[in-house]
Amino acid sequence: MVEVTVATVGTVAQIITDCTKTVVSTITQINEKTITAVTYTPPIVACTTVLPTAKSWADPVKDWISPGIDWIRPAKDLISPSINWIRPAKDCIALFTERFPWAESWLERSYFVLAPYLSAFNLPPGWALWLLSIPLLYLLATRHEESLDEIDEIHAQNFIAFRLAWCKVRSYRALAGLVEQWIYGRIPWGPWDASYIQHHWPDKRFMKRLIRCGIIPLDIREGGTVTYQEEEEATRGWRAAFPVIVKSRSRPYFEFLVIHPDAMRGMPRLNKARMRFLKDLSTQERFPITMVRFPDSALKEGTLEDCSLRTPTECLAVGKRSRLPFLLPFKSDFVRKAGGTLKDSETVPLHLKDHVQSPLNDMPLVACRDHTVIRVESLRGETERLDEFVYQIAFEAGLEDVWTEDEMIRAVAALCEHYGIELGSQVDGL
Known part of the structure; x- marks a missing residue:
């Protein structure tokens, strides 16, 4: 032996x-x-x-x-x-x-x-x-468990630091930079759920151009049926082992936010192009458009600016949820987004709070200023690229880039340095 x-x-x-x-x-x-x-x-x-x-x-x-x-x-x-x-x-x-x-x-x-x-x-x-x-x-x-605890602690610190950065940002350039990094999933926290855009919308070039024009994408669906995993904060345990799986069926829609030109002082050259964009969007007859303007802040009730085509009463999206994928066929549909239903008072359930839970705390630079929330939707269930449609109207209206990519990256880098956030290569360009 x-x-x-x-x-x-x-x-x-x-x-x-x-x-x-x-x-x-x-x-x-x-x-x-x-x-x-x-x-x-x-x-x-x-x-x-x-x-x-x-x-x-x-x-x-x-x-x-x-x-x-x-x-x-x-x-x-x-x-x-x-x-x-x-x-x-x-x-x-x-x-x-x-x-x-x-x-x-x-x-x-x-x-x-x-x-x-x-x-x-x-x-x-x-x-x-x-x-x-x-x-x-x-x-x-044991060492692996300790390393997970360290990762969770760093993750929690980044969450707190970025929430503070979103709350304290005072520059629209830095805000646009944060929005772009959040849409691409390069930073760990943002004020609204962008998981679908991050993981299921691979072609973000038109959204990127809209952000540089001062337009903030909030939610988008291409239409049809899609199965995806909901974002959860849990990194371990049974919730991480069995994440929520959603099977959704929806009509195409695109919701975004436009900061009113009067709110962006020092940029008078944008006023005419921005107003022309809103007018052209409201007068086109291809897709139903719903605009709700909040003239003072998100604290007050918005007013229906325009609804060029009366939105359909059917839901925008329905779906099924389960932590066990094989149970999805046995689940009943629930309304994920009511969307186009108009109330008797002609007010539309379209608000920044539909996406941001606490706008005044998480996005005060937007929530406290004049802004308009817009939804573009399709009457049919066929797939549509509504972000491309919106950008085409913005381009024809003369709405050009307000900031360059380098300007937005430098603004985000300065913000991270101010709040002591170590990101390394997470933020594109840093």
């Missing part, structure tokens, strides 16, 4: 070396003609299958190579058990000693304690490695 000296990575290597020597000494006993004959065995079998007459001269060849086969099988049976025991334990110990060098001396002492017991019970060397692997696996699991 192979003698094991120390249960370290060096010892494991010695075990493998000794086993290899045993293999070599066994294989060398196979004569040279056997190895050559094994190489030609498949052609011989093929010939006897195709040409039955060849069987008469193939039988002597078979008798010639049979002794070699009898040598190979015992060698395989001798090697396999040791290899099966040694490889997993070797990998485990190598991983641990690589991460924690102090463990080598502990492994060496532990092996000398275990060696007499292994000899008494006639256990193979692999047992020592497995027994030593148990505490190592426990330590690895």
Whole structure:
């Protein structure tokens, strides 16, 4: 039996070396003609299958190579058990000693304690490695749990820091930069749920252009049926193991926010283009348009500015939710977004609070100023790219980029530096 000296990575290597020597000494006993004959065995079998007459001269060849086969099988049976025991334990110990060098001396002492017991019970060397692997696996699991706690703590700190940044931002340039980074999922927190745009809207070029024109995308659907996973703050536990799966059926719609030109002081050149864009959007007859303006702030009730086509009474989106995907076919539909239903008072359920839970706390720069919330929707269930449609109208109205990409990135970088946020490569361009 192979003698094991120390249960370290060096010892494991010695075990493998000794086993290899045993293999070599066994294989060398196979004569040279056997190895050559094994190489030609498949052609011989093929010939006897195709040409039955060849069987008469193939039988002597078979008798010639049979002794070699009898040598190979015992060698395989001798090697396999040791290899099966040694490889997993070797990998485990190598991983641990690589991460924690102090463990080598502990492994060496532990092996000398275990060696007499292994000899008494006639256990193979692999047992020592497995027994030593148990505490190592426990330590690895403990360290992994501690690293998860550290990640959760950093995640929570970033949440708090970015919530403060959104609340305290005073520049529309920095606000637009935050919106773009949030739409692309490069920052850990934003004031509204943008998970669908982040993960299920891969072509964001038109949204990116709209943001640079001072338009904030809030929600969008292409239409049809889609299955996706809801965003949750849980990073572990049963909620992380079984996330909520939503199967949604919707008509195409696009909701976005336009900051009124009067609110953006110092930018008079935008006034005419912005007003022309709102007018062209409200007078087009391809899609129903709903505009609700909040002249002072989001605290007051908005007024219906325009509804060029009366919106349909059917829901914008219905869906099913479950943590177990195979239960979705048995779930009943619920209204995910009522959308176009007009009330008797002609007020439309379209508000910044539909997306931002606490606008005055999370987006005061927008909520406290004159702004308009707009929804573009389709009467049909067919897929539509409404973000492209809206951008085309903005382009034709002369609404150009207010800020460049570099300006917005530098504004976000300054904001992060001010609040001590370490992002590295998360923010594009930093």
